[in-house]
Amino acid sequence: MFRPSRLGATALLGAAALTTLTACGAAPDGAAAGAAVKANASTSAAEIGGMKALVAAAEKEGKLNVIALPVDWANYGELIKAFEAKYKIKVDSENPDAASADEIAAVKARKGQKRAPDVLDLGIAFARSGAAEGLFAPYKVEAFDKIPAGQKDTEARWYNDYGGYVSIGCDAKRIKTCPQTFADLLKPEYKGKVALNGNPTKSGSAFGGVYAAALANKGSFADIQPGIDFFAKLKKSGNFIPVESTPATVEKGETPISIDWDYLNAGYADQFRGKGVDWKVSVPGDGVYAQFYSQAINKQAPNPAAARLWMEFLYSAEGQNLWLKGYARPVLLPAMTADGSADKGSVAKLPKVQGTPSFPSSAELDKAKAALAENWDKALS
Amino acid sequence: MPVPSPSPTGPAGGTRRRRRGPRTWLATLPLLVFTGLCFGLPVAALLYGAVTGTDPATGATRMTGEHLQRSLQGPYLGSLVGSVQLSALTAVIGSVAGVLIAQAVVTSRRTWLRSAALTASGVLANFGGVPLAFAFIATAGISGVVTRLADLESLGWNLYSFTGLAVVYLYFLTPLMVLVIIPALDGLRPQWREAAQNTGATGWQFWRLVGLPVLAPSLLGGFVLLFGSAFAAHATAAALVGGSVPLVTLKIADALSGNVLVGQENVALALSLDMIVIAGLVMAVYLPLQRRSARWLR
Numbered sequence: 315m316f317r318p319s320r321l322g323a324t325a326l327l328g329a330a331a332l333t334t335l336t337a338c339g340a341a342p343d344g345a346a347a348g349a350a351v352k353a354n355a356s357t358s359a360a361e362i363g364g365m366k367a368l369v370a371a372a373e374k375e376g377k378l379n380v381i382a383l384p385v386d387w388a389n390y391g392e393l394i395k396a397f398e399a400k401y402k403i404k405v406d407s408e409n410p411d412a413a414s415a416d417e418i419a420a421v422k423a424r425k426g427q428k429r430a431p432d433v434l435d436l437g438i439a440f441a442r443s444g445a446a447e448g449l450f451a452p453y454k455v456e457a458f459d460k461i462p463a464g465q466k467d468t469e470a471r472w473y474n475d476y477g478g479y480v481s482i483g484c485d486a487k488r489i490k491t492c493p494q495t496f497a498d499l500l501k502p503e504y505k506g507k508v509a510l511n512g513n514p515t516k517s518g519s520a521f522g523g524v525y526a527a528a529l530a531n532k533g534s535f536a537d538i539q540p541g542i543d544f545f546a547k548l549k550k551s552g553n554f555i556p557v558e559s560t561p562a563t564v565e566k567g568e569t570p571i572s573i574d575w576d577y578l579n580a581g582y583a584d585q586f587r588g589k590g591v592d593w594k595v596s597v598p599g600d601g602v603y604a605q606f607y608s609q610a611i612n613k614q615a616p617n618p619a620a621a622r623l624w625m626e627f628l629y630s631a632e633g634q635n636l637w638l639k640g641y642a643r644p645v646l647l648p649a650m651t652a653d654g655s656a657d658k659g660s661v662a663k664l665p666k667v668q669g670t671p672s673f674p675s676s677a678e679l680d681k682a683k684a685a686l687a688e689n690w691d692k693a694l695s
Numbered sequence: 696m697p698v699p700s701p702s703p704t705g706p707a708g709g710t711r712r713r714r715r716g717p718r719t720w721l722a723t724l725p726l727l728v729f730t731g732l733c734f735g736l737p738v739a740a741l742l743y744g745a746v747t748g749t750d751p752a753t754g755a756t757r758m759t760g761e762h763l764q765r766s767l768q769g770p771y772l773g774s775l776v777g778s779v780q781l782s783a784l785t786a787v788i789g790s791v792a793g794v795l796i797a798q799a800v801v802t803s804r805r806t807w808l809r810s811a812a813l814t815a816s817g818v819l820a821n822f823g824g825v826p827l828a829f830a831f832i833a834t835a836g837i838s839g840v841v842t843r844l845a846d847l848e849s850l851g852w853n854l855y856s857f858t859g860l861a862v863v864y865l866y867f868l869t870p871l872m873v874l875v876i877i878p879a880l881d882g883l884r885p886q887w888r889e890a891a892q893n894t895g896a897t898g899w900q901f902w903r904l905v906g907l908p909v910l911a912p913s914l915l916g917g918f919v920l921l922f923g924s925a926f927a928a929h930a931t932a933a934a935l936v937g938g939s940v941p942l943v944t945l946k947i948a949d950a951l952s953g954n955v956l957v958g959q960e961n962v963a964l965a966l967s968l969d970m971i972v973i974a975g976l977v978m979a980v981y982l983p984l985q986r987r988s989a990r991w992l993r
Contacts, residue, residue, distance in 0.1 A: 413952045415960070437954040447754075506837045506848070513938035513945070518954035549939070555837060556855045556939035562829065567838050683956055691770040694939040695777075 353619035357470065358454045359626060362619070365456075368626065371619035373402045378620040380405055381420055381431040382412035386561070386585075388476055388577055389640025396636060397627050403620050413516070414440035421449050421612050432621035434610045437518050439683070441472040441608035442676055450610040453622055455629040460649040464673055465606060475628060476577075476642035477606030479597045479667055480519075480526035483579035485570040486592040493571060495600045496530035496544065505552045509559040509569035510545075511578070515687050517558075522605050523573040524686060525674075530601030535674035538682035539689065546693035556694065565591060575605075576665045577641035597667045604671030606645060631655040641665075738971070744964035766965035770941065775969055777941040778926055781857065785864040786921035790914065792865070793872020793921075794880075800873070801880045813877065816870035823867050828934035831863050857940050860932060868921045875920060879913035912985045919981045923974060943970060 353362055353371050362368045372378075378397075385391030394405045408429075409416065414437040421444075424430035436444065444450055450471040458470060466473035482499070484492035489507065493499050499508050514520040528534070528541030548554035559569035564582050572579065576597055583593040609628060615621040627633045634644035638660040650656035674682065745766075748759040765771060800812045834841045835854050842848060853859055883906060891901040907914075929944035938945065947966050950959035 414954045415957075416952045419952075419960075439955070439957045443957045510937070513933075513949065515938055515955055516949040516953040521955045556935075556937045557832065557836070558934060558937050563832065566833060568832050568836050570838075687956055688769055690938060691773055691941045695773075695941060 353622060354451070354615070356622065357452050359456060359622070362622075365626065368619060368623055369401060372617070372623035375617040375620045376403055377617050378403050378405050378624055379408065379430065379432045379616065380624075381408045382410065382414070382417050382435060383407055384410040386581065387640075388642035389636050392639070393628070393633060393636045396632070397624065400627070401623065403623070414518075418444055418449070421614075425614055428616045430612060430614060430616055432612055432615040432617050433624050434612065435475065436472070436608050436610060438474070438606065438608055439676075439679060441467075441610055444610065445469075445471040449613055451613045451615065451618070451621075453611050453625060455625050457629045457646055457649075461629075461645050462648065465645055472608045472610040474606035474645045475609040476637040476644045477604055477671075478575040478577040478642055479665070479671070480522045480573060480601065480603045480605075481576035481579050481595050481597045481665055483564070483572045483574055483582060484594045484596075485564070485567060486594045487590065488567055488570045492594050492596065493598075494596050495598045496527050497600060498598075499548060499553060499571070500551065502551070502553075504571060506555055507569075508548060508553045508571045508573070509555050509557055509563070511560075511572065511574040512558045513690075515690055518605070519575045519578070520573075521683075521686065522575070522603055524690075525682065526573075526598065526601035526603035528601070528682075529603055530598065535678040536681055538685050542686065542689050542693045549694055561585065564593065565589060567591070577643075580641035580663070580665060595665045597665050599668065602667065602669065602671070604643075604673070606673075635660065638664075741964050741967050741971075744961050745968045748961060762961040762965040763968070765962050766969055771943075771946060771962065771966060774941040774943045774946040775966075775973070777857075778943040778970075779973065781861060781864070781940070781942065782922045782925035785861050785868055785925045786918050788861075789865050789868035789872050789921045789925075790918045792869045793917065794876055794914065796869070797873045797876045797880050801877060812873065816873040819870035820867055820874055823928065824930035825934045827863065827867065828931045831859075831866075831935070835859075835862075855936050855939065860936055860940055863931060863935060864925050864928065868925060871924060872917050872921055875917045876910075876913055879910055883909060915981050915985055919977055922977055926970070926974065 353368070356362045359365050359368045362371060380394070383390040383394065385394070394407065397403065398405055408420075408431065412420075417431065417434045417436060418440055420431050421434070434444075434450075441450075445467055452470045454470045455473075458466070458473070461473050482493055486492055490503070493501070493504060498504075510520040510523050511517055512520040514524045524541040524545060525535075525538055526541070527544040528538045531540035531544050533540035545554060549556075555569070557563060557569060559572035559574065561582060563569040564572060565586055576595055579593065579595040582591075583595060586593055609625060611618075611621045611625065628637075629646065631650060634646050634650060635655075635657045637644040638647065638657055641660075641664060643664065644650070647656060647661075651661070745762055746758055746760065747756050748761060749756050767775075796812070800809050803809065831839075831854060833839055835847065835852070836842065837848070837854070839854075842852065842854075854863075887905055887909075888901055891905055896904070927944065929942075929948060932940065932942050933945055933948065938949070943966055947963045947970075950956060950963035950966070953959070
């Protein structure tokens with residue numbers, strides 16, 4: 315085993331020599347390096363010298379690495395295009411279907427590398443644990459103060475971006491009367507028709523579905539068991555099918571009733587209107603559960619200024635309205651409704667919901683997840 | 696590098712063997728390096744991750760048996776058991792069905808049947824993952840074509856269950872068995888059968904005393920291969936049954952790349968280690984049996 319290690323040493327030496335050489339070559343162009351360092355440490359656009367300076371620094375970097383942003387999810391495709399069109403920055407989108415755990419793994423594995431993701435769109439639990447591990451750079455976007463208090467980290471290491479409600483999507487061409495509540499789902503007429511978007515121990519939206527079912531059945535944020543029992547009952551009656559609902563199964567009619575985020579279900583309605591699927595979306599009144607995703611900047615972002623500019627873009631009226639156009643509810647929606655900057659057409663198209671959402675605490679969420687991981691298999695098999 | 700050739704009037708065998716030693720070892724070096732890099736390193740990383748834990752607050756790493764212990768409890772243990780059950784069942788059925796089909800093909804005089812069966816097996820044995828799952832959803836799912844035409848639902852058919860999954864697995868496991876067992880069946884010489892018949896053996900006696908013992912190593916090998924394929928399959932099951940049939944590969948995926956459970960990576964590694972141990976146990980049963988029956992072959 316001498317050869318590989320000697321080879322490794324040579325490679326290392328070579329790399330070191332190359333780095334030195336490149337560093338020497340880059341020395342005269344000190345301005346960019348200075349700005350990058352500055353952007354890396356800055357916690358607001360003002361610290362860099364205002365939005366203009368931030369745009370200049372970001373365009374100098376010219377690149378933004380994003381991960382886990384599916385183009386058909388909450389209108390991310392249009393967001394990326396709009397950002398690229400507005401600034402001279404190329405968005406490099408990696409592994410669009412990745413999960414939050416993959417994002418955190420990518421940040422950890424590629425510390426200090428050029429290919430590391432700059433910004434992250436995370437499930438709330440991963441945002442919290444990532445912040446605790448010191449993976450994120452604190453940064454306050456200009457609209458930071460308008461984000462509701464319960465939806466941001468006090469140190470601005472993460473804050474919610476967009477979210478939605480657990481909803482019931484239903485193919486009105488195949489189902490005579492679409493279910494409106496969780497209680498409806500138990501009716502015998504829905505035998506072999508009800509699906510979740512994945513496995514709730516893995517998929518955030520499926521987890522939301524079980525949480526909402528718990529709330530609909532005398533459970534609480536701290537007690538998800540009634541939700542698990544509800545799905546056990548659905549499974550026993552034959553109504554529940556464990557197939558993971560995807561655009562393909564929806565179009566095929568295999569998952570004629572699908573519990574999913576309202577923005578995804580509403581998106582399906584648009585997508586399949588011309589294809590013989592009349593997809594209706596309702597937010598069940600007996601189990602109202604909303605969940606938001608969170609945005610964070612990688613502390614060791616290879617393009618720190620572009621990362622910060624992306625955040626400013628997402629939390630501008632333009633970015634928020636683009637999410638809204640994808641049926642997601644942006645975190646600034648209440649503020650934007652108040653000051654009139656929210657796109658009224660998009661707001662009118664959102665599935666109707668009564669009341670304002672409330673959110674489980676960290677401890678409640680952990681407890682619910684532990685209970686789910688322990689009992690879901692048993693209930694369903 | 697010039698290699699000293701052994702002198703024709705060389706010394707006794709012992710010395711010669713000793714001199715040949717280092718060169719033989721050199722020849723295996725690429726293999727050893729490859730194995731070390733592609734198998735050794737991941738296993739070492741797996742082992743390390745399975746027995747250590749990192750404190751999120753301090754970042755300190757310490758040894759712990761906690762992950763291994765968790766991987767052998769509750770739903771994780773259930774998923775291991777579920778995987779072994781499904782793999783063993785499908786491997787047994789797949790082996791038997793595969794051998795019967797292969798025997799029919801081998802004894803048939805029609806060459807087109809043989810080439811058709813081999814081609815089909817080659818294609819089907821590699822048909823897996825999400826495309827396979829969706830093919831089954833479209834044909835035998837709840838609103839599938841076959842389900843509706845044949846009214847399978849009234850017969851109690853449900854694709855999204857343990858049985859349904861076993862049927863889907865057999866769809867690619869049986870052709871795999873056909874592929875691996877046909878050469879062995881070809882190796883059964885007709886003369887042996889004739890000799891057995893000449894000495895008054897019945898067909899059953901021939902198979903019990905000659906055919907099966909000779910085939911045993913290949914059969915066992917095929918079974919182990921099928922077991923391994925089913926045990927490691929992930930995408931098909933993930934698309935088909937989600938979390939409702941507990942399988943260890945699904946659990947690993949949940950723990951490793953999920954949106955719900957935080958900090959489960961090490962449990963996933965521990966589960967992978969459990970999988971290696973189970974695969975090792977299966978091999979450990981297979982190897983001595985194989986050696987025992989291998990003496991029947993030249």
